[in-house]
Amino acid sequence: MSEPLSSSMHEQDRVPAHRRSITVEVIDYPEYFLAEAHLVDQRPWARGSEQVEIVHDLTLRVKVDRVSMVIIEAKASMDKFPHAECPQIAPSFENLVGISVAQGYNKTIQDRFGRVRGCAHLVVLASAIAPTVIQAIPSAFTREANSAEISASFSGSPSWLTGTCHVWAPDGPGAQKIALGWRPGSAEYPAPLVETVARQREDSAGD
Numbered sequence: 001m002s003e004p005l006s007s008s009m010h011e012q013d014r015v016p017a018h019r020r021s022i023t024v025e026v027i028d029y030p031e032y033f034l035a036e037a038h039l040v041d042q043r044p045w046a047r048g049s050e051q052v053e054i055v056h057d058l059t060l061r062v063k064v065d066r067v068s069m070v071i072i073e074a075k076a077s078m079d080k081f082p083h084a085e086c087p088q089i090a091p092s093f094e095n096l097v098g099i100s101v102a103q104g105y106n107k108t109i110q111d112r113f114g115r116v117r118g119c120a121h122l123v124v125l126a127s128a129i130a131p132t133v134i135q136a137i138p139s140a141f142t143r144e145a146n147s148a149e150i151s152a153s154f155s156g157s158p159s160w161l162t163g164t165c166h167v168w169a170p171d172g173p174g175a176q177k178i179a180l181g182w183r184p185g186s187a188e189y190p191a192p193l194v195e196t197v198a199r200q201r202e203d204s205a206g207d
Helices: 086-096 105-113 120-144 147-153 173-179 194-206
Strands: 019-028 032-042 054-065 071-080
Touching: 019 120, 032 120, 054 120, 071 086, 086 105, 086 120, 105 120, 173 194
Parallel strands: none
Antiparallel strands: 019 032, 032 054, 054 071
16 A cells, blocks of 8 residues: 655655755846756766766756846756767757747747657756746835835736736636735735735724
């Protein structure tokens, strides 16, 4: 009988068969975001042996225009890879240039780089970059702006968030909270339920 997924029994004694690590960092500049995504595929059990420990060590860097949210520069590199031919595909990812990281991004990535047209692992990095850049927008703005600027900026549901998940459906909880006066970065996270935000607004209006 298999162990339930919630079980941690004996897990500390088992060396993983494989470990994939993905990190994405976004640095904000006045005119663009610089995103660097890094992927490492490791075989922890091979450490100290003659077997290959690091299978992939890949990096994808892109610049995204802050106004249009379109990729303006892209470069992929491979430090560790399983086949001598692997790096031959890296220059193809310069064709990320011109793609918007907002609407329709994932479909465009699959159409342009999916399966035999690209590298499955670089596609994973490309897919990770867009939502991270989207997260960087309010992060950068909140760091730089005061409360009044944040409130004015989010007077409507942000177009770069609309449709990205169930919360940001056109008439979803995110849009409803914005309409009620809640602003990203202006209060605690997780943000309260829509009903709580509405009640807080009513209480505030009654004071």
